[in-house]
Amino acid sequence: MDVRRAAERYPGGDPEAGIESRHAFSFGPHYDPGNLRFGALIACNEERLAPGAGFAEHPHSHTEIVTWVAEGELTHRDSAGHETLVRAGDVQRLSAASGVRHVERNDGDRPLTFVQMWLAPLAPGGDPAYEIVPGIADATPYAVPEAGAMLHVRRLAPGERTAVPDAPYVYVHVVRGDVALGAERLGPGDAARLTDPQGAEAVGVTPAELLMWEMREMRERA
Template identity: 65%
Template sequence: MAQTVWRGEDRYRGGDQQAGIDTWHAFSFSGFYDPDNVGFGLLVACNEERLAPGAGFAEHPHRDVEIVTWVVEGELEHRDSAGHTSVVRRGDVQRLGAGSGVRHTERNAGDGPLRFIQMWLVPGSFGTEPEYEVVRGIADSTPFALPRTEAVLHVRRLADGERTAVPQAPFVYVHVARGRALLDGVALREGDAVRLTGGEAGELRAEGGAELLLWEMHAEPVYG
């Protein structure tokens, strides 16, 4: 198993601090471009967003991308051109399948800070009907199989010293949303990520508690 550790402080920083938006990108995104870091497996974005109360993103379009959002703290309001309106909270998984095209807005709907992880994946087919769903209070033992892709999201919330196996897949992406953990002896802190290839098993152990997002991916993007 080959692994690459990407430290949280090495991500690209964007957003608009004056507007209350602070963003940290794991891959090339918007005005940041690194030809050696445009994606991993089906994952082409993993953005940590921090929004001040009332701050948010004005209406903007998406097409042919699966957008999965995990709220770490706070309340995220979503509105889109298909008529969906939701408030997504900690423990919820939101999925927006942009398909042939959709527009949406996102903002901090609460009185306190909002922090969420937003991940974009390339679907297996393009030009499909847009789709939207929210899974409320997803359980640690319930994998979320992302429709229209060969990708599965695993959420792990571990107490101090608790262990969990890393999924076996050609591509596995581990993101530490909260706390600290060890991956086969490698120390990981909040904001760190690991990219794994080779399909061999591994093990994560929490140090003082941890909230982890693990993507199990069985393909790479196919365009055209």
């Protein structure tokens, strides 16, 4: 188990424009050859947007982009004609495939905080696709077969336990609250990278919300 604390994330964004970003992996101008990916996961960004702030239209390709809103509302628009409002508890996925452009903004009147996770697909190409699952229930898995991955959302009460998936790669990200994972205590923004965990459990220390990625072995990409 490799624990990465919130304070270790790489800062980014544009604070003067109301955008504050914290990156778990190499991103943009920050390049660390030892921290490029874990399993299928190539980015896990914590984003904070002030009211009226946002990311102008920009392109993506060959990436599965999954977004989890922690606070506020995210406005999404893309070149395939989708325009949605993503709220806390919704799972949004944009499959960039051969190429798509999108806009992400905080058009609300209060701060927006979201976690955006990028996964490498098992094979490149295909047509872009978009999906939003409103108000996903606790412990309901969300599959991303294009990346050989599954997202587990857990909301834990103090003392409540949840099994960590037995998989080649598991990435655990704490959205809010405190969680015990083995001998480690994880707080908001902390993450753990587990390789071949067997029988591991996460326990709520306080009321907590966590995201767990279950990922299988990666094939060589074409």
